[in-house]
Amino acid sequence: MDRGAEFRRWKAQCLSKADLSRKGSVDEDVAELVQLLNGQEQFFTTSSCAGRILLLDGNINGFEVQKQNCCWLLVTHKPCVKDDVIVALKKANGDAILKFEPLILHVQCRELQDAQILAVRSTHGLEVPLSHKGKLMVTEEYIDFLLETANQKMEENKKRIERFYNCLQDALERERITDLHPKKKIIKKNTSYSHKKKRNREKACGKCVTEDNDKELENDDDPGVNVTIFPEDY
Template identity: 55%
Template structure:
């Protein structure tokens, strides 16, 4: 436990390694909520974005591409068309939803957080600098991406409210040691059983806690909503 505290202090003291060098606005409060707890440490985050990247055709990789457009807000067709004027390789239009990586002190902490859903969009637009789709199709893609961005913002708000409730339900997490670690574990087990029952009676839930132990190995939870 002391080792986790040292690791957390070291990580939070590092300069922000992102291109922006700062937390995205909509992810900042979630990071504050989690980092205020001894059991959690945020590692990286993105509150959702639209991008146009240009690669040499060997694959879309962050370290092997040119960023032609990056925005964390709804965009317009003109923004994409202007970005494509600079493309010389294979340009790809992407919408990427909110993502948050969290280091957890114990396995049950990661199980409390592990959430995933599909809310992405990725479409190739040009090949070797030549536009392969119509402007009408690009306008349609922008419309779809903007709808996803709006839904993404709603999901962040819903997730934050759910997280605060989950942490309140696990309030003893930072004060359970007088009762022993077994008691701490039982709090999580009890809550996860209740969640499972709720999910079975409500199949429309979009955010599903993952029971797959393999996804939580290394005490690491990845949240994508």
């Protein structure tokens, strides 16, 4: 079977399946982005989360929370308030962890070059233990501080989703234009001068301009079709 046809069949099959996530639908803040990706023939999404604040109760393996063996005490895709966390913490019997998780987007790509368009890295998360064996280990004042931090990250996450969406649109448009109009080789004409000194002077000047242009190209930070939206060290 043709690889393109096989990818289209796989895409149609995956997108026709029921949403098996806890929520059962795509998050509102990421719905437009998911629609954009699924509208391209070279992509389809397999799962997504716009970002969330959650409180988990379970055991910790080192510094890693095992989600499959824990209880979800609280989850929200909106800013969270302290009262909701305090009420949820009363149900904790193990080690309760407050987490903020940014945008999660799993995308199946047709080719490696298609996947390069979606190159994104981020460390925009938060994970803090609040209780141990059901006993609260921090003050309510500290919980206030954590929620303020988590809510700020949630707002920043929304801005990053919008920036990612806009940059992805630009990258796809540039790719489409490139496919329609392949770059043509540009041949520069040399200008002749009768006077030797003038010719040498213009030649030297031209060399300087060429070197400056080369430096501009080297320093050009236009990402092309490789869209890196979130800085590594943020």
